[in-house]
Amino acid sequence: MANSPITDVIFDFCGVLLDWNTRACLEGRFPDEIVERICADDDPCGFFRYEDRMDTGEDFADIYPDVVREQGQELADIFKFYIGHYADALPRTLPGIVELLADLKAHGYGVWGLTNWSHETFHLAFEKYPRLEQLLQGTVVSGVEKMHKPNADIYELALTRFGLTAERCVFFDDTAKNIVGANEVGIHGILFENALQARESLAELGVHL
Template identity: 35%
Template sequence: MRLVNIERITMNIRNIIFDFGGVLMDWNPRYFFRDYFNDDDKMEYFLTHIAQSEWNEEQDRGRSLMEGTNIQVQKFPDWERELRAYYDNWHVMLKSDIPQNVEVLRKLSKTNYHLYGLTNWSEETFPYALENYDFFQLFDGKIVVSGTEKLIKPDPKIWHLLLERYDIHAHESVFIDDNPKNIEMAESLGFHTIQVYPTTDLEKELIGLGLKF
């Protein structure tokens, strides 16, 4: 019975959709602010209460870096220097790719599966990644960036946009992300999903869905 199910899934899956941060790219503001503060407690306070992930997500939703920074400086004037350092040093926070997952992407690019990107990322900072990491070219431009679309995961509208733009179907697609809220939403929309953890063997997970490399 198990073999029949795998065969059915294999026949249906045509598309592999990648999130980027936490899946293909290792981004973390601590890569810059740990040395900046040289005080982990102060760094964690800043990232939890001043430059919160919710604030950064608004830039990923499409708000400009300048506007977002100025709004936060008005709220927390005593932290102006640190807030302005955030996006001035964003490239330091983008430490590297995640080699084992990029290798899986490269293998997939040599198969008949179609590759897509669906990322929460500022329209202003994403070009840096495109220019400095060649594996993005494997998507052949088929990338939906939240900051460009003014939509952000887990809003279901951004998945619908991807499906309509590229004329693909959720039930024929695997969505890969590290965020459980995004995984939950994708599953509710009919996608096959893989949630990525630091220990995930992505190739093994895809083979478990019946994909062939």
């Protein structure tokens, strides 16, 4: 670590540490055609839009009446089921990522979390995957802070809370706009593809594991 300008690595959760899969929660429990519609990329049922509101700090109880009004009772009931069984939408940690966190820590690097996630469901990540909680030295959660990537304030909060220097940090996220947000506050933002690519990207910045 002494020869590297990087001292700390910050990780997004869903799509980086965890496989987030709405379909895994709903398949076999609701008709296939409804699940396909809910999970379509253009979000016709609004599930991801409603979940994004939860990620910004809104409570499910305040959002649910909007789901009923905008989508109808049947879809609202499915959304309620989805949030109530959210752990089923987190089927695994992504391949090689736990080993990467462990290697970073073993070599003296700081490892941290920064996620857009509801304060009502985030606890499920650590309950289902306690090794992540053991490895991460701290996590900033958007729904708790009522801040949201890619806005600068949440990155700055993480730097301040963890006592980090932006230019000595790397941030991995699977969403391009969140990488732009990290770069704008001086963090080395890298679009995450998989754990091997993350290792290669870190090596290019002088992090040798």
